[in-house]
Amino acid sequence: xxxxxxxxxxxxxxxxxxxxxDLSRNPANPMHHVEDLVRFEGDGRIVSKDPAFDSExxxxxxxxxxx
Numbered sequence: 001x002x003x004x005x006x007x008x009x010x011x012x013x014x015x016x017x018x019x020x021x022d023l024s025r026n027p028a029n030p031m032h033h034v035e036d037l038v039r040f041e042g043d044g045r046i047v048s049k050d051p052a053f054d055s056e057x058x059x060x061x062x063x064x065x066x067x
Contacts, residue, residue: 013062023056 003016
């Protein structure tokens with residue numbers, strides 16, 4: 001449901017959690033090479049080898065929140 005809109009912030013993810021905050025890299029911008037920075041772990045987690053971007057994946061987008 002749209003990044004769990006209407007749920008507590010700790011449970012939200014994707015654009016709902018992001019709000020109007022900016023990311024250091026834009027996945028829609030090919031110049032940012034996000035596909036080279038992100039990998040999917042066997043347990044389903046999404047991680048980045050770039051510590052700042054990894055933090056954004058978890059803190060800004062909350063992509064690894066438990067369902």
